[in-house]
Amino acid sequence: MAKAEIRDKILALLKTLPKDRIKHYASFKEVQIERFSSDKINDISERDLKLQYNSLRDLVNDKYKNYYKLDDKLLVPKGNPQYYSRLMNELKGESKENIFTAFRTVVFGK
């Protein structure tokens, strides 16, 4: 596979990544699209470029999440079962903490 072809595959994969749910100081998607669109890849060998693609593909395909499966013991922690669902609801904008729930969290820890 030629380098240009691998680069196109990397860029195509990067473009499928979802937007960050909240704005961070840097976006992996945008920074890497810019990098692989530039002539910086001229310094990368074809083998290394392929490895970059393979790694990105494994990350997108959730290789490690599926290989090292976690169960509800960690994902719905018995010490604080609502912890992650509240966090994700907030991130997705499905529900917001109000002053009373925020106060409760600070006072009781959950």
Add this chain to the structure above:
Amino acid sequence: MIRQIRTLSSSNLLRFETRSILSKLNQKDVESPSSLASESTLPHIEQDLKVSPRQAKAKAAFLSDNKLEKKDYQLSGFSSKIGQMVINVFHLDMDKARSGSVAGSKYFGECKRQGLYYPNEPLSDTAKFFYQTLKLPMSFSQWFQITTLHYWMLSVRMRAMPFKHGRNYQQKLIDRIFKDMELRMNEELGINSNSVIEKFLKDYHTQVIGCVFSYDEGLMTDDITLASALWRNVFNGDPNVDIRHVESLLGYVRSQLYVLNKMTDREFGFGDFEFVSPDQTVRPLTKAQEEEMKKNVRMKYESMKLPSQRSELSLDE
């Protein structure tokens, strides 16, 4: 060759099969984080950090100078008997008491040593992975990011403990990390101004909150979200990052979480967890291995009858 069965827990009961080179032959398998990262020969472009990191000029004690935190310290027979009697008479909550020595000392040491380095001293295997294999810059802030990542992994497990104990363990661990940073900034980095140290600590505290939030989001969503969080925090958002390195660190994190997931509250609460070295591969357990492991754990902890070994932490989950 297969490097058969490595002990991951100091209890000598929790065992996972590990392999090194053989895994390369099977594409479906995962490799150890170190060997995966070493495959890439991408030219390293040093990131411009805009500041020259301050390096340690002295070396503080790893834990403390207190004899209680010395590696081979043992209470004398007389003190031990008095202690057991006091625990028995006053019905002391040993899970609460244990959180100090386990989370505030043992697990703190586990988090601290992973990325610890001193100029002109040989690196530990884990430090080699971070500074030589992943080519991260050697600085106090980088050590802090590595420590925060390990703190987060432990805090994920602590959340799954009964609430009052989990919260206690988390608090003891983070308090000790910040206490240690305060001391090291003064003793090792030579910062004499308390207000400067205070300012750095506030900044690091903000970073911990941000890291925990991002890693939690990654844990609940997918690999690429967790990898992006690792890239922003551990790799300092390096635009020229080797994605193979990000993948290897993600595999490292997921494998540690897997081991933590398989430990019972009792084992974890007694301080029987140690992070798996990055040059080893964690392989998922079969049902039979899991059953055998649970049986052995139960046998070990049910034989502990001293008042100081009392615990209400679960032996089943």
